[in-house]
Amino acid sequence: MPSSPENAPSGPVRLRPVETSDLEALVELDASYARRTGSASAIDPSALNQSAVNHYSRSGHSFVASRESWRRPCGFLLAHASWDGSRAVVGCSRLVAEGDDPHVLERLLEALVKSAYDAGAYDLAVDLPEGDAPGRKVVVTSGFSLRPLRRYERVLGSRGQVSR
Numbered sequence: 001m002p003s004s005p006e007n008a009p010s011g012p013v014r015l016r017p018v019e020t021s022d023l024e025a026l027v028e029l030d031a032s033y034a035r036r037t038g039s040a041s042a043i044d045p046s047a048l049n050q051s052a053v054n055h056y057s058r059s060g061h062s063f064v065a066s067r068e069s070w071r072r073p074c075g076f077l078l079a080h081a082s083w084d085g086s087r088a089v090v091g092c093s094r095l096v097a098e099g100d101d102p103h104v105l106e107r108l109l110e111a112l113v114k115s116a117y118d119a120g121a122y123d124l125a126v127d128l129p130e131g132d133a134p135g136r137k138v139v140v141t142s143g144f145s146l147r148p149l150r151r152y153e154r155v156l157g158s159r160g161q162v163s164r
Contacts, residue, residue, distance in 0.1 A: 011068035013107045018062040018076065023053045025073045026064075026096075033096045039129030048094070056080065060119060061090050063111045065097065065104045075104040079112055081121050088121035095126060100134035109142045127151075 018026075030048050033039070056062035056078045065075035075097035081090045092112060097104035109126075116124050126144055128135045140146075 013065050013067060013074070013104055015063045015065055015107060015111050017060075018053060018057045018064050018078065020050070020053050020057050022064055022073060022076070023048075023050055026053065026076050029073060029076060029096050029098060030094065032098070033132075036100065037129050037131035037135075039131050052078070061092075061112060061115045063108055063115075065108055074098045075101065075108055077108040077112055081116070081119060084123075087123055088119070089123040089125055090116040090119070090121045092124070092126040095128065095135055095139070100132075102134065102138050105135060105138040106142065109138065113142075 027048055059078075059080035061079040061081060063077050064073045066073050076094065077092055077096075078094040079090050079092040081088050083089075090112065095105060095108060097108070112124065116122070124144070126139050128139065
């Protein structure tokens, strides 16, 4: 498996919607991404499971990238639309490219912008871990800006219980 864009296969990046059969390849890419960015705690690895892929495969805003010379994915973006009380917002929870390939990240973001625009959702948000400098660079270059807010989360039920 290539570890950087320099030794990744060449050829055009092809995009398609996420499919439920992509789970194994996405988990592999996501685990590598978490190791590279030091985000194992920022991105819950259990969150990328069959139920999540089923959900994102129906969102209309989630994509898999592959190169012509590859059969397996070399990147993916998981996003869905929600209503924030005043407008539709398409939120991206995962933006991953093998070896942090900026061209793959750019193509995935272009697909997200187009799908959101086509759906009439003109507000987009991308969540990235602090350790993802290559992703942040591509997101900013693509016209996104950092908002001065922090997101606080709480997990309810048995997953949220703290052992004492």
